[in-house]
Amino acid sequence: MTFEQLNYFIAVVENDTYFDAAYEVNISQSSLSKQIMKLEKELNMTLFDRTSRSATLTEAGEFFYGEAKQLIKHYKQTLEHIENFKSLHKNKLHIAVLPIQTQYNLNALFNDFKKQNPTIEFKITEVEDDRLLEGIGKNEYDLIIAREAMFNKSQFSTYPIANDELVVALSSEHRLSKRSKLTFDEIADEDFILMNPYTSIYRLCISQLKLHNIDANITHTARTESIIGSVAINEGISLLPNSNFQVFNQSNITTIPLDPAIKLSVVLAKNKTTTCTISIKKFIKFIEDFMQ
Structure with missing residues (x-):
């Protein structure tokens, strides 16, 4: 007795005729x-x-029909359990991360995890903000690493990786360059050069400027290295994560903390609908141990 035969039998019962059942299961009536x-x-x-x-x-057929339905039900459940088991024990891990690996030393972190878990097929994809959230929404990535402000806590579980803060970047020749801290009111009339509009940092800057009722003169937007070059020659000021200046060393640049400070936490995030595989659990535990 095979499950295929059980399905054929059930098809005949539920279609009333061999002809209709054969059409449903896609074999000839004689077969x-x-x-x-x-x-x-x-x-x-x-x-x-x-x-x-x-x-x-027949009476025997009536009895066997109930048994056949149960057997097929259990068979399908078993297949589902097998798939769940395989999914949970999937020895692969795909993490998407913003282009922030260097400034937060994430490359070394990933390398340590790979050394400790050599059997896991580990893949890192660097993508921009909008593509990051789109990708995990489509289950293209198992986990993502980005700034905490990007995530809706009702949809994502987050685990801290690094701390940072937004600072004012200006030329060392700027009139405000000797200040120990700056408020938004004190920089309200400056020309701003901000990060590209698709970034979370740009959106954060815009929201803060609006919060302080500043109609900012944004002269242009660019990548971090271009911004720093423009600020160095006093074309304007910028608002950037402080960690950027550990990567892009530029003379004639001064960074000043904001008052009050605007914190920028970097987190590992998991979509709550994503199945928590053994590999995912291992990486989350690795991050939690690292942060202790």
Whole structure:
């Protein structure tokens, strides 16, 4: 007795005729009849009353129909359990991260994890903000690393990786360059050069400027290295994560903290709908241990 034969038998019962059942299971009517007869021979039971033109069950057939339905139900459940097991024990891990690996020393972090877990197929993809959230929404990534402000806590679980803060970047020749701290009111009339509009830092800067009722003169937007070059020659000021200046060393640049400070936490994030595989659990535990 095979599960295929059980499905054929159930199809005949539920379609009332061999003709309709054969069409449903996509085999010829004669092949279907042969499979039913093989099943009857193995069971040593007559399942259908062949004196009727329709597929009428015998008493034995009625009994076996209930058993066959249960067997198929358990078979499907077993297949689902097997797939769940395989998914949980998937030895792969795909993490997407903003272009911030260097400034937060994430490359060394990833390398340590790979050394500790050599059997895990570990993949890192660097993408910009909008693509990051789109990708995890489509289950293209198992985990993502980005700034905490990007995540809706009802949808994502987050785990801290690094701390940072937004600072004012200006030329060392700027009139405010000797200040120990700066408020938004004190920089309200400056020309601003901000990061590209698709970045979370740009959106944060815009929201803070609006919060302080500043109609900022944003002369242009650019990548970090271009901004720093422009600020160095006093074309304007910028608002950037302080960690950028550990990567892009530029003379004639001064960075000044904001008052009050605007913190920028970097986190590992997991979509709450993503199945928590063994590999995911291992990486989350690795990050938690690292941060202790």
